[in-house]
Amino acid sequence: MSAMDKILCINETDGDLSCQSGARWEQINDTLRDKDIPLFFPLDPGPGATIGGMIGTGCSGTNAVRYGTARAEWFLNITVVLPSGEVIKTRSRARKSAAGFDTTKLFIGAEGTLGIVTEATLRLAPVIPTKVAIAQFPDVEHAVSAVQEILNSPYGPHLQCVELLDDQMMSAINKAGVVDHPYPVKDTLFFKIQGAPEAIKLTSDVVKEITNKHGSDRFEFAADEEAADLWQNRKYALTSSIALVPDARCWTTDVCVPTSRLPQLVYETKQDMAKSGIRSTIVGHVGDGNFHALMLFTNDEELRIVNEAVHRLVHRAIALEGTCTGEHGVGVGKREYLRDELGEGTVELMRTVKRAIDPLNLFNPGKLYPEPSMPSGATSKRTETHKDVRI
């Protein structure tokens, strides 16, 4: 659908915008900026993502700590072609409705298996000035406990983003050369603090106090230009990471757990990867308990080792009351984990809905739903697949 990328209508007063599903989120925000409309669409997954893809995966991004995910209320309505050929529009343009269950939500995260999204009406948010600040910690546990205290304080809602970059990722950023002086290679938090200038000052005083209390020896604002570069580099974590090892390819994966479980998950995962000899960076939307591991490999043997490590990571997350994927989706590679995570009854409910809407299994067959015959991830023999490999 990527060629259907038109913006159809902008309602500035109501704070909404209609577009075709091939439009990209950066294109939408660039258009609003060019037209001097002080609104933006806050879902910010990886660069280049289209609205249709964002609906299909139920995406989120760095802004999720403040604005939630695609599963919240950012899609007021969508136009969908059903497998029957019928074209429907899920809802009106009102900001909220109690007129039955919201069929929009059926298609968010369905990975194209229930319908083809052609148009969407997006809710927009006011642009708010931001400043980027950085704090460095002795370890992930200290960083996460600082984030929890900040988010539960009255200043929590002023944090637009809280990103964890582990020591390896900081090393990658230093090597990418976007900062004048390299940062100490330590577990680091990037904050994006939002508000009018006075409000940012108040919030950053509190953030500094709390990060110090939790063992940070460094809290500083980035200069505006450096902040843009740093954030850009965070968004392009994949390319920065790949540059760490010559001729490397990268397996990216993500999981999400209750935030209190994140330190244990990151600690055990880093130990596991060190033991397996895998070079990897970790970036995390730490306010949500979501993290991405970017694991590098250069040959088939390393790929096999990475594959096994991903399997252990997913099981670790599920055992900690988490999910096999926070943002990336299921696709082919994570189908086997759905029963472990959700239970057979919930998976069968998903299949029931799929069969009712697409009885001939026309739309994206083989994706998302585990076959009833498929062994669950806990017991299956590892098979090597490149499907989850993103370069």
Add this chain to the structure above:
Amino acid sequence: MSAMDKILCINETDGDLSCQSGARWEQINDTLRDKDIPLFFPLDPGPGATIGGMIGTGCSGTNAVRYGTARAEWFLNITVVLPSGEVIKTRSRARKSAAGFDTTKLFIGAEGTLGIVTEATLRLAPVIPTKVAIAQFPDVEHAVSAVQEILNSPYGPHLQCVELLDDQMMSAINKAGVVDHPYPVKDTLFFKIQGAPEAIKLTSDVVKEITNKHGSDRFEFAADEEAADLWQNRKYALTSSIALVPDARCWTTDVCVPTSRLPQLVYETKQDMAKSGIRSTIVGHVGDGNFHALMLFTNDEELRIVNEAVHRLVHRAIALEGTCTGEHGVGVGKREYLRDELGEGTVELMRTVKRAIDPLNLFNPGKLYPEPSMPSGATSKRTETHKDVRI
């Protein structure tokens, strides 16, 4: 389910809480307060609502302008008994997940037609101090334009609530005697501004400036005790309104439109009611474009007139790109409007899901879904029903 009202588990660090579906939102927030846990559950529909009922209707409330509705991400997971007898849990306890479409959302707004919710895990938000301010306007249009400018400013996210109370509702509040000095009987906004004290000061300066610009001749903070009373009285709008007319009963209804359409909707509705001789108050979650009309009647003839006026109100809302119900749900009384609002294809998709999950039509039959034989609201002869009458 109202007797299954236990709170099962509070995870303060993760900001979540598990309870049975009969627990009430005030009970949950009272419990958190009694335990000195600085978190709360921000969905605040009418007094006494249970978690199960809030899921069933996809509720919202006065806090929706800041926190969204039940359809956002406040329910991390729910436990549901399906019509097959199978008991499922929809998701893990992670704050977000991309593991397929979110089956939780199927049950939000389904009015008990797809399953019986027995437990839920709620996401909580930090308690933030608030102050209540009041501004009065020459008419609804001025009030709404002020709200739009405030919400689209960098200070917008500091508004926890923005409630419109029309002149009739202010009259009811004066008569209820909760304020020392009666307020001028004018269209009025109640603001709940949140933040630390310095942040509230910054926000209220901006709110005052913008409301003055839009014709408000009065902006003042309520004293803390009066603020609690005023807000309580807003929450108990129904009882205050009923007290306006001796021996009255009240038909409450709600609709929601894009906010830019709200002034036209309120203006035409007030004219219509004046012409029909209906005594009514209007309260609105104006930040969302949602409003409630509370129409009083004392006998069958007045009930008939009110019934006709509700019908015209719903059609007015749908014609303005809105919905037949913003918060209250469909039930029996609004089934006839669903096709006008959503189109036959979307309604048939809802029926398809219902048939697949509940093939024997065991769960809440006769609710929500319009029968295929039912004439649409636009053409149907009005029938008098007491089903939507709440006393």
